[in-house]
Amino acid sequence: MSSYPPVKIGLLGLGTVGGGVTHVLARNAEEISRRAGREILISHAAARNLDSTTARTAGIKLTGEALEVVNDPDISIIVELLGGYEPARSLVLRALANGKHVVTANKALIAKHGNEIFAAAQAAGTMVGFEAAVAGGIPIIKAIREGLAGNRLEWVAGIINGTANFILTEMRDKGRDFPDVLAEAQALGYAEADPTFDVEGIDAAHKLTILASIAFGIPLQFDKVYIEGISRITREDVAYAEQLGYRIKHLGIARRDERGAQLRVHPTLIPQRQLLASVSGVMNAVLVRGDAVGQSLFYGAGAGAEPTASAVVADIIDVVRTLTVDPDNRVPHLAFQPDALSDLPVLPMTEVETCYYLRLQAVDRSGVLADVTRILADRDISIEAVLQKEPPPGARDVPIILLTYRVREQRMNEAIAAIEALDSIHAPVVRIRMEHLNSD
Amino acid sequence: MSSYPPVKIGLLGLGTVGGGVTHVLARNAEEISRRAGREILISHAAARNLDSTTARTAGIKLTGEALEVVNDPDISIIVELLGGYEPARSLVLRALANGKHVVTANKALIAKHGNEIFAAAQAAGTMVGFEAAVAGGIPIIKAIREGLAGNRLEWVAGIINGTANFILTEMRDKGRDFPDVLAEAQALGYAEADPTFDVEGIDAAHKLTILASIAFGIPLQFDKVYIEGISRITREDVAYAEQLGYRIKHLGIARRDERGAQLRVHPTLIPQRQLLASVSGVMNAVLVRGDAVGQSLFYGAGAGAEPTASAVVADIIDVVRTLTVDPDNRVPHLAFQPDALSDLPVLPMTEVETCYYLRLQAVDRSGVLADVTRILADRDISIEAVLQKEPPPGARDVPIILLTYRVREQRMNEAIAAIEALDSIHAPVVRIRMEHLNSD
The missing domain is CATH 3.30.360.10 (Dihydrodipicolinate Reductase; domain 2)
Known part of the structure; x- marks a missing residue:
């Protein structure tokens, strides 16, 4: 897709957040390069534990000496994840003096030494990203x-x-x-x-x-x-x-x-x-x-390996976009590079799965609920809850409310048609979709 | 502060949102130029009502003919606020072909003709911002x-x-x-x-x-x-x-x-x-x-003149920052240009005004509350609510909780010292600040 060579990243610190950054860059490599216009690789990392499985798996060169990473001529962006004031400050200033861009998650460093660091970046003509320093994954x-x-x-x-x-x-x-x-x-x-x-x-x-x-x-x-x-x-x-x-x-x-x-x-x-x-x-x-x-x-x-990595990687992509594309289209209009849009099909509604709220107007006689639940069961539609209300004074019909578990819309359409065909159901079934918006 | 000449904007549409954009750019002109690194002026606008007070007040040249604005050679950024598909689409395409950047709040236009518009922008090497098209002021x-x-x-x-x-x-x-x-x-x-x-x-x-x-x-x-x-x-x-x-x-x-x-x-x-x-x-x-x-x-x-203008102006600033500064410091680290930071003093806590929650441990006898409220009243501290609890079984002291209206911390410190000096008060006063976070 892109004719640019990969951008190489140096990591200072391979603890919780460093591991998160490594995992996110590897796991989402394809989407990230479609967004950034260019591949992003961690090539060198400084860590206390030189036996890191994360680094070995990802093919990252490891060192115990942070200065080696900061002075590595192949590296364009230094990601500082050491925390604290020193040696973070000295290493960041050295990286900037070396003409490297810096991304940091270090709130203490920026709060205390940010004025100095930003002046150094301005002088060096390099970028400093610190989105991860405040409120973790929230941009x-x-x-x-x-x-x-x-x-x-x-x-x-x-x-x-x-x-x-x-x-x-x-x-x-x-x-x-x-x-x-x-x-x-x-x-x-x-x-x-x-x-x-x-x-x-x-x-x-x-x-x-x-x-x-x-x-x-x-x-x-x-x-x-x-x-x-x-x-x-x-x-x-x-x-x-x-x-x-x-x-x-x-x-x-x-x-x-x-x-x-x-x-x-x-x-x-x-x-x-x-x-x-x-x-x-x-x-x-x-x-x-x-x-x-x-x-x-x-x-x-606001914290945790992956949410913090989300912000660190966003800053890296910001830098890479600026390094790579013309300034007028630094950020692609649709987030992904125009030649990297996907032809993922849009599903028809009949193929979508959700949970459902159903309201039926039923004759107040025994057996109606049994008929309805049999229609649903025949189609493998499971019921989460039933609410049967008293009929309003003078009314012949009672409302029955059902909540179902997830099912494909096509099958629900068939079930609703069958329910509406019952003698005991007098009005169209009211159907409202339901989403739990939880983590899956 | 900046040696760049002002960036000139052309507005298509001077209705609710157009008025909002005009007002926000004028009201916040000083802060906006400190953020963008450059002054931003609306110089030309197309509107149905050629008698617009907004335009006259702001010294904007008015026309009934949108093409005049789109073809105005002095203008760098066209802000499209007409809504609907046409003539918005044709005018935006013409603006891009003329080498102008475009900012639009038009969701219908982008949803329906965005693919075509973005391709045209890519070809022309100009920018298109559409933050205001979705969820108004939310970026x-x-x-x-x-x-x-x-x-x-x-x-x-x-x-x-x-x-x-x-x-x-x-x-x-x-x-x-x-x-x-x-x-x-x-x-x-x-x-x-x-x-x-x-x-x-x-x-x-x-x-x-x-x-x-x-x-x-x-x-x-x-x-x-x-x-x-x-x-x-x-x-x-x-x-x-x-x-x-x-x-x-x-x-x-x-x-x-x-x-x-x-x-x-x-x-x-x-x-x-x-x-x-x-x-x-x-x-x-x-x-x-x-x-x-x-x-x-x-x-x-998600809507309204000013929230929508917030997004439109943010897009304009994005464009101006890209036009103006070097790409490596497109967005200043601290949001405002480094030579435009303000020396606004940081107030000592004693000068801050808030409301307060106070909890007192008082001897359970009449007159204590009167003493406390007199101390507060003497210092013009108004009470919003009082909560007096039963003493816990066997306890000699009762908790008294007071909520106050806004007062300067210095005065509250004096009031607390006076309360703590009362014979009937046995423990330090617990003081927690209170904020309503409402619109003022």
Whole structure:
């Protein structure tokens, strides 16, 4: 499809997120090259464990010395997944000086040293992507920096630490105390052995620093964020807040008025009807208020190997698209390169499988339900629930409501025709499709 | 700040959305040029009403002849806001042939003629932006095309027509019938005099066509979408669905499996706990399932002059950034150009205003609440609610919970110090900040 040679990537760090990036790039290689216009390969990685199965399987050259990757002349893009300030900062600056583009998931690095790093990138004429630094898989950096660029942004409020949100959700749902839930979160791997960064708000403050900068056009100022964690929240406060119509969430809030900007991370009561109040467990969400768009919410997984890899790979594709195609068609109109569209057929509705809600108007006599369920059973249509209502006063017919499991529309059409042919059914069957929108 | 001359825009159509675009570009001119690196001016517009106050105020040259704008040599970007297939299609093709970039909010045009238009843009080496064509102000095109580009997208399900969602929300909340709510929606201006496009799902099908293409990498195929509207949904079905734990939403669904792609718009029962089920009124939301990111939700205003203008202006800025800066720093790292960051001060926490939740442990005797409320009143701190609980069995102290209206943190610190100095108060006051996250 493309005449460009593959772009070679160097990974710094092959832990959880590094493994995720490796897997996503390998698993989706075909679609990714159709989107990016070019193949993307990880060719060199620095890791502590030089025996990594992931690396061996993927044919990645491994080293214990990160500088070797940063200085590898074959590599165009360095992906920094070490975390922390050093040696990440020095390695990123060296990579930029070497003319390489950088993609990082390191919120601490960007919040604290971003001003320096961006100046170095500007001087070197290279790119730095950091979508994964805030809210994991949610493309919130891109949304604010590009998608909402026409707005004057008034405030941003986000649930941007999954661990803290998980703990508060459990405290509320189960009436448990903070230390108790923290111990469980640690056992489940949602919280680190040293949970300070998450529960005391430092991680959220790193992310908020970045959000405030891109929302208001101010330099990164991590040291000016007011930070308060959730460790002093009690189950009593959680319960009282609920009784008053509120929910306690650990929010990062950036707001501005004529006097200045506010950057603060603290437990916050918000109205229960607010969409943010429904964001539970380890999920993240960012609510943005712009003068033109009004309120806009971005929700998704804020951490984990694959969601973080989703953002890292998106940044890599951004860089590759810029390296590859002409600027006027950097991003293909239909997301995939025009010569790489697929001829996947569009199925007729009769071939689609869904669950169904059926409402029948039936004569109120015994045997009707048996007839209907036999028609469905004969066609292997399983019933999830039946709701039979009293007939309205004076009415001869009773409504019967059925929920079915998944079945192909064609077969449901046949079943409905058979049901409508029954003497005891007087009106056309009402059929509404049903979707659970769960993970499969 | 920038040495580039202003970019000149030509508008086709100066109705609701055209007015919105004009106002947003004028109101946010300073921030927009700091983001885009260049001033953006509307210099020429085609409109039916040559007496437009908007145009006169903004100093825009007006014409009744759209071709004049499309052929104006000073103009770099044509913004097409006419709607419908023709003459929009011919004018857009002409603009591209003239070497101009195009930004459009026209979902019908893109769904039906997008393949032809994109090929023409590719041939001409110009850009076409259509973020405003789907879900108004929500940057969902950018999110799928770029932000989630590392994923294999499995399905997309969206509430992408605000009118239909408003009607279904009213039917549920107030137990009203379809024709009744439709009439109200028309009176409120949420529905057109001829509501067919909205309530029969054609508008949603246009948008779904676009979403399916960018999610799966297939050509635009509007004629293959299965379309069913909401006009046959009764309040009884809405109520029965609720009793069974579901909610009826009008969804556009694109899904793929090994057999092919499904493109369908129809009323759908979804579980009440699903975040999409909480999207009410005229709001839009798109739920995307990717193999790496999991489920991600994008929520916001799907229509209206200003939200649509938000997307149109974002597309204009995208084009201007590409025209202006070097490709490696097309989008500035911190959203605003590096020489255009603001020195807006970050306020100390004592200067921040919020509402507060206070919990006091007080001796169970009369007069305590009076003392506390006097301390607050002396500092002009107004109380929104008080919750006084029974003391736990055997306990000497009772909890008193107060919610206050907005006050500066400094003053609240003083009030808390005074409360803690009372003889009747035995433990530090618990203080949790409260935000309503409403529109101000």
